[in-house]
Amino acid sequence: MNNSDLADFLVRRDDPRTFRWQWDKQLPPLPEGEIEVAAEKFALTANNITYARLGDSGRYWDFFPQADGWGSVPVWGYGHVIASRHEEIAVGERIYGYFPMSSHLRLAPEKVTARRFLDGAGHRRELPSTYNEYSRVTEPETERENPHLVLRPLFSLSFFLADWLQQQRAFGAEQILISSASSKTALGLGFMLTGADRPAGEVIGLTAPANQSFVESTGLYDTVLCYSDLDTVRRRPSVYVDISGNQGSRAAVHRHLGDDLRHSCRVGFTHWDAASPNLHEQEPDLPGPPPTLFFAPDHILARRRAWGAERLAETVRDHSARFYRHAARWLEIQSSHGPEAVEQVYREVLEGRARVDQANVLYW
Structure with a gap:
């Protein structure tokens, strides 16, 4: 999919079995202080179905709001900046974080550091900051990214x-x-x-x-x-x-x-x-x-206050690395490309047909 192709995968908020694509929507000019990100790839697991299932009571639909009873299921993914009107974020940078099931995402970075930033968009300010944080990826794509995703x-x-x-x-x-x-x-x-x-x-x-x-x-x-x-x-x-x-x-x-x-x-x-x-x-x-x-x-916020952000991140990284090595023994990660693959994998995960020893990473 090209950077110029705009696509949104939308599901009914009251019935995740009903979905549709929205193509080539018109976006207003990029406001000052914002960036536009082209999504590269994302993982789709039962965890994302939980986001959809709890969309209203857990406010997961509020991260990437849609109109007329439709919702965008949040996923964790990678993307790269294709336009920037923010002085600290350059075109070409890669980021990791919370994405809609869409080809593009606009963010309003604030509290920018060398490693991360928060999306300061008004509609996300009242939502848990854990989901609003984006990591700035400083190394090229590696084979570790998909297990990480x-x-x-x-x-x-x-x-x-x-x-x-x-x-x-x-x-x-x-x-x-x-x-x-x-x-x-x-x-x-x-x-x-x-x-x-x-x-x-x-x-x-x-x-x-x-x-x-x-x-x-x-x-x-x-x-x-x-x-x-x-x-x-x-x-x-x-x-x-x-x-x-x-x-x-x-x-x-x-x-x-x-x-x-x-x-x-x-x-x-x-x-x-x-x-x-x-x-x-x-x-x-x-x-x-x-x-x-x-x-x-x-609990994440409580631990961050008690331990500090750096100690918390280091502790989670250490345990994660050990688990990833263990998971490599029994988990196969499948890579698929394009909208048809998105639909197919979404159906499999939603209907409980995905193999327990496999996981899916989807590329736009």
Whole structure:
């Protein structure tokens, strides 16, 4: 796709199964202080479906607003500056950060440093700053970029969730159950929780029968069980980390563990079609503690205040590098090009047909 070709992949805000392309929209002249970025490539995973599923309650639609009930699903990607009216950002620079599923993006950089800047666009000022930060890429494209694209956003969530569970001493639990154990976020969480500083004695991955062998092969959980084997889980102090969002599975865990469940944590929506998009929905009939949302940006900001930005970045980088090396054993990254590939991969991920041992990077 050429730099001059404008394309937006839009989905219905109330039904992510309905989508369309918007081509060659007219853009006003570039305002003073802004830059225009041509998107190069982005990763598309179940995490992005979570963004769409929580688009209204989590305000994910607000980052790249569209009209008439349509939304732009946020993705993590790379791009390069093709026009600049900002004195500190040059044409040709490459950046990494939060993009719409669009060929182009306009940003209003502020708080510019040698390594990063924030988008200061008015509509993003009230949104979590974690998603408004863009890294300035100072080296040419490397083979490390695609694993970084796929795994960084997911492992970031895994890291901060594990760190928070450590802070909470796992609520006194002796075991931690993680749903959607084949997902990249769950695998990253298993990697963190089964390390030397594990907060609980046993980490159990819950998965579908078709994925059990793969999940076991990663070696990232102490025990791997199918959802149908839940009744074999010991009744003892437990934490449930719900990455699937499947209401039926969540209810089964609550019913089985009852008062032994010390905390129930809602994280993701890999099973989006069996989940409620309402983050604050109460489920009063469930035994045990009410499911509570873990919102990573809040914990990231707390850690940044406590550790400082540089120590935080270094710590996440160190753990990420170790996880990436582990993931290279079991994860294959597929590269695809063009709008047809975007549609195909989006359908596969949305419908749960993507292979658990593969991930997708899409090039414009």
